[in-house]
Amino acid sequence: MKKMINxxxxxxxxxxxxxxxxxxxxxxxILSLLTFLLTAVFFITSSIRYELNQTVDALPxxxxxxxxxxxxxxxxxxxxxxxxxxxxxxxxxxxxWGYYYFKNAGVNFSLVGVGEFEDDYKEILENGLLIxxxxxxxxxxxxxxxxxxxxxxxxxxxxxxxxxxxxADTELESNxxxxxxxxNLRKIFDIDETKATDIVVSVANPDEVQTxxxxxxxxxxxTRIITKNDLKISYQNIFDYKGGVFLALFIISLFTFFIIxxxxxxxLTSEQTREIGILKAVGFTIEDILKExxxxxxxxxxxxxxxxxxxxxxxxxxxxxxxxxxxxxxxSELKTSFTLxxxxxxxxxxxxxxxSVPIYxxxxxxxxxxxxxxxxxxxxx
Amino acid sequence: xxxxxDINKIYQVNKYNKVVALKGINLSIKEGSVVVLKGAxxxxxxxxxxxxxxxxxxxxxxxxxxxxxxxKLTDNFASAFRSKNIGIVFQxxxxxxxxxxxxxxxxxxxxxxxxxxxxxxxxxxxxEMFEIVDKKEILVKNLSGGxxxxxxxxxxxxxxxxxxIADEPTANLDEKLSLRFxxxxxxxxxxxxxxxxxxHDPLFFGLDFVDEEIEIKDGHLV
Amino acid sequence: MILSPEVLTLLILDFLFVLFTSIVFVISLQIxxxxxxxxxxxxxxxxxxxxxxxxxxxxxxxxxxxxxxLFFIFTLDKISNVLTGAMCGAGVLDATDVGNYLIMLxxxxxxxxxxxxxxxxxxxxxxxxxxxxxxxxxxxxIYILLIFEIYLEVDMFFSFEIEKLVSCCGSLxxxxxxxxxxxxxxxxxxLLVSLFYVNYLFLVIFYFFKNNYFFALSNTLFVINSVFSxxxxxxxxxxxxxxxxxxxxFLQTDYYFVGYFLYGALFxxxxxxxxxxxxxxxxxxxxSMLFNSLYLVVVSLYVGVYYIRxxxxxxxx
Numbered sequence: 025m026k027k028m029i030n031x032x033x034x035x036x037x038x039x040x041x042x043x044x045x046x047x048x049x050x051x052x053x054i055l056s057l058l059t060f061l062l063t064a065v066f067f068i069t070s071s072i073r074y075e076l077n078q079t080v081d082a083l084p085x086x087x088x089x090x091x092x093x094x095x096x097x098x099x100x101x102x103x104x105x106x107x108x109x110x111x112x113x114x115x116x117x118x119x120x121w122g123y124y125y126f127k128n129a130g131v132n133f134s135l136v137g138v139g140e141f142e143d144d145y146k147e148i149l150e151n152g153l154l155i156x157x158x159x160x161x162x163x164x165x166x167x168x169x170x171x172x173x174x175x176x177x178x179x180x181x182x183x184x185x186x187x188x189x190x191x192a193d194t195e196l197e198s199n200x201x202x203x204x205x206x207x208n209l210r211k212i213f214d215i216d217e218t219k220a221t222d223i224v225v226s227v228a229n230p231d232e233v234q235t236x237x238x239x240x241x242x243x244x245x246x247t248r249i250i251t252k253n254d255l256k257i258s259y260q261n262i263f264d265y266k267g268g269v270f271l272a273l274f275i276i277s278l279f280t281f282f283i284i285x286x287x288x289x290x291x292l293t294s295e296q297t298r299e300i301g302i303l304k305a306v307g308f309t310i311e312d313i314l315k316e317x318x319x320x321x322x323x324x325x326x327x328x329x330x331x332x333x334x335x336x337x338x339x340x341x342x343x344x345x346x347x348x349x350x351x352x353x354x355x356s357e358l359k360t361s362f363t364l365x366x367x368x369x370x371x372x373x374x375x376x377x378x379x380s381v382p383i384y385x386x387x388x389x390x391x392x393x394x395x396x397x398x399x400x401x402x403x404x405x
Numbered sequence: 406x407x408x409x410x411d412i413n414k415i416y417q418v419n420k421y422n423k424v425v426a427l428k429g430i431n432l433s434i435k436e437g438s439v440v441v442l443k444g445a446x447x448x449x450x451x452x453x454x455x456x457x458x459x460x461x462x463x464x465x466x467x468x469x470x471x472x473x474x475x476x477k478l479t480d481n482f483a484s485a486f487r488s489k490n491i492g493i494v495f496q497x498x499x500x501x502x503x504x505x506x507x508x509x510x511x512x513x514x515x516x517x518x519x520x521x522x523x524x525x526x527x528x529x530x531x532x533e534m535f536e537i538v539d540k541k542e543i544l545v546k547n548l549s550g551g552x553x554x555x556x557x558x559x560x561x562x563x564x565x566x567x568x569x570i571a572d573e574p575t576a577n578l579d580e581k582l583s584l585r586f587x588x589x590x591x592x593x594x595x596x597x598x599x600x601x602x603x604x605h606d607p608l609f610f611g612l613d614f615v616d617e618e619i620e621i622k623d624g625h626l627v
Numbered sequence: 628m629i630l631s632p633e634v635l636t637l638l639i640l641d642f643l644f645v646l647f648t649s650i651v652f653v654i655s656l657q658i659x660x661x662x663x664x665x666x667x668x669x670x671x672x673x674x675x676x677x678x679x680x681x682x683x684x685x686x687x688x689x690x691x692x693x694x695x696x697l698f699f700i701f702t703l704d705k706i707s708n709v710l711t712g713a714m715c716g717a718g719v720l721d722a723t724d725v726g727n728y729l730i731m732l733x734x735x736x737x738x739x740x741x742x743x744x745x746x747x748x749x750x751x752x753x754x755x756x757x758x759x760x761x762x763x764x765x766x767x768x769i770y771i772l773l774i775f776e777i778y779l780e781v782d783m784f785f786s787f788e789i790e791k792l793v794s795c796c797g798s799l800x801x802x803x804x805x806x807x808x809x810x811x812x813x814x815x816x817x818l819l820v821s822l823f824y825v826n827y828l829f830l831v832i833f834y835f836f837k838n839n840y841f842f843a844l845s846n847t848l849f850v851i852n853s854v855f856s857x858x859x860x861x862x863x864x865x866x867x868x869x870x871x872x873x874x875x876x877f878l879q880t881d882y883y884f885v886g887y888f889l890y891g892a893l894f895x896x897x898x899x900x901x902x903x904x905x906x907x908x909x910x911x912x913x914x915s916m917l918f919n920s921l922y923l924v925v926v927s928l929y930v931g932v933y934y935i936r937x938x939x940x941x942x943x944x
Binding site for chain 1: 452455458461480481485487488489491493495500501503504508511513514515516518519524560564
């Protein structure tokens with residue numbers, strides 16, 4: 025049985041790479057940078073996607089929102105009771121929440137009302153707030169340390185004490201959040217006692233979500249029903265889309281790279297031409313020389329790939345991806361300041377592999393072939 | 406037995422310029438004989454050597470070595486033929502200067518993906534034979550002309566070819582080293598190798614172990 | 628359409644394939660027109676050199692195509708999360724009109740590429756290169772198929788509508804749907820399984836007689852019989868569900884990726900079985916029998932183990 029890898033040829037290929045140091049270092053740097061950029065972007069998106077999925081998982085199975093002509097409106101609290109009558113439903117709770125714009129810092133806070141059944145918080149929230157970490161930092165800058173003044177719709181102020189802050193598993197969601205009692209929230213957003221922002225429904229059997237959702241839709245045709253799955257899909261699409269747009273830009277760099285490699289691999293010094301002549305004269309076939317060139321290509325592209333991936337790893341998970349991260353987060357400034365959770369994403373590594381190694385090798389095919397089929401008799405002259 | 410029949414070789418320099426290198430060459434060389442091809446540079450000696458080594462193909466005519474029509478071989482078989490039958494010593498040695506002596510000498514063995522032990526054995530043999538054992542790991546560019554010459558012969562010899570071709574082997578050597586090279590050839594003759602030397606160095610003329618001297622001028626045999 | 632990174636990666640590589648195989652196609656035509664190994668014309672030497680470029684490119688594409696095929700299946704599985712109703716790759720393929728043809732074409736092309744390389748190898752090993760014209764004629768045919776495959780793939784990715792509800796594999800591979808596969812449901816299971824084992828018996832017989840043409844023919848039939856019996860019978864034991872007839876789901880984690888192993892063994896076995904047409908060597912017979920037997924043993928084991936554990940067989944449909 026013949027050995028699969030010809031180590032002497034491999035050794036020769038490595039030597040050949042070293043002999044043309046400057047050219048190969050240049051190529052390695054460019055290829056590493058490209059893989060680094062691509063891997064980093066994918067790492068960031070998959071981390072954010074994971075974070076969002078965690079958040080979505082914690083969400084209720086079904087959200088029912090009132091619409092009028094497709095526009096979102098407050099929903100009647102009484103509808104929750106009608107929904108409860110559908111079999112298979114655990115609970116249907118009206119929620120009160122909304123975004124509050126804080127002009128001083130130019131950011132949005134998510135205000136969430138805690139209702140009468142959530143006893144644990146009741147006492148704390150009687151006349152106070154629980155805030156997320158991001159909110160605390162923003163408020164500190166505006167010298168709100170013990171209380172905060174909300175501006176109501178009639179122009180008057182509502183002063184509420186800050187009772188504490190909370191940690192949560194997923195920072196992306198909770199960073200900009202303020203918890204308060206439903207009554208206070210109703211005052212801030214000017215919502216009637218009989219109204220709520222939406223109704224959340226929890227279903228006993230996850231397989232029945234789709235059925236229950238369609239039953240609610242039948243019951244109230246002018247509501248919009250959002251299931252957890254819908255949210256997941258739309259998140260996935262947003263991130264695939266953003267990743268895709270980036271990839272489209274990447275394609276352009278890739279083909280530029282292709283041309284650079286093609287050019288670099290085509291330019292041969294007289295010394296290299298002589299070497300190929302020698303190899304042929306001592307009995308190398310065209311295929312042997314192509315194989316040697318292929319070894320060179322594999323070594324350089326795999327090396328650059330590994331370097332690029334390691335760099336991306338360090339950049340994203342150790343330095344938390346400065347600059348790049350902002351492209352993918354940031355619908356409110358507050359939301360950007362979270363740590364990316366570590367996800368080992370093999371799929372990303374596979375994609376990046378397909379976009380670096382084969383592309384590099386393909387760019388060297390024609391130049392290598394030119395070299396390998398050069399007339400060997402030149403070496404005799 | 407090496408036979409060249411009605412060989413013509415024309416190099417197409419560019420669209421309008423052709424160079425006729427060989428015209429109607431007929432030649433036969435017996436196995437085990439030593440032949441010196443004489444002629445000024447540019448006379449076509451090197452071209453004949455490259456045809457015998459199957460490095461190039463004639464424009465017309467046939468090259469037959471041991472009843473194999475090597476001028477008709479496909480690349481795979483031409484290379485196999487070369488690695489089995491031919492060892493070449495080039496005019497400027499054609500060593501890869503940034504590789505070590507060892508790395509240069511084993512080049513002909515690489516395509517066959519040799520076993521490490523077998524390779525070491527062959528290497529040791531030629532190192533001893535050409536007295537360069539102590540130079541094994543040294544880079545070729547740090548060797549003297551004579552030493553480089555011996556490395557080149559070692560490389561030509563390592564796979565034990567039947568035919569050894571040398572193109573102007575002494576062009577860059579002083580007389581003493583040239584004579585030493587001639588002694589090496591004499592030794593190879595005793596191993597019954599067919600040896601073809603293309604040279605214009607008078608030292609090779611009238612040597613006792615040379616079977617035939619052939620003179621070439623402007624692509625003709627004289 | 629879906630513009631996910633996976634899909635874009637596939638599209639980029641498709642583009643490269645088109646570019647490079649088109650070069651080979653042009654070379655093929657030239658060789659078909661004026662290949663003459665005895666000629667000493669410069670144009671013949673040029674053609675000989677170009678034939679090396681062609682074989683290098685084909686080798687390269689083949690080597691990429693195999694992992695890329697797995698990646699393609701994987702991508703379909705991932706898209707199945709996005710398409711409502713689809714649970715695995717099968718549903719995704721069915722979401723467009725061309726999906727099922729695409730996957731068949733992909734498999735056929737991999738066989739053809741591998742076949743071409745073997746042909747190329749035996750061609751170069753012969754001083755007269757007897758198959759050169761043949762192999763490039765064959766490539767022209769492969770080229771057309773490959774372009775068609777890429778056209779279908781691009782078409783498929785562009786015609787996905789995320790909002791559209793698609794079928795899951797459970798409803799696809801059942802007697803109620805009107806696809807080609809559902810016609811199988813009218814064939815008796817025991818017949819399919821017997822055909823499979825009888826086919827294997829023929830493999831063994833021709834292995835001992837070393838008749839290369841019949842061995843290759845049996846191998847061709849073995850691919851078909853294996854896939855059919857896998858969908859209809861053996862698959863149900865992998866899922867341990869009498870009604871689940873999906874050839875994709877066992878590629879997923881839940882079944883320990885056994886599908887990759889099964890398809891891999893089947894490919895290695897039958898492919899080497901086809902190679903004997905050109906290279907009537909014992910080595911290929913052996914490899915072929917080894918992998919085909921491995922495949923047979925593993926699928927049979929699923930049935931056997933199920934029977935031992937439960938004491939009954941899954942009722943035939």
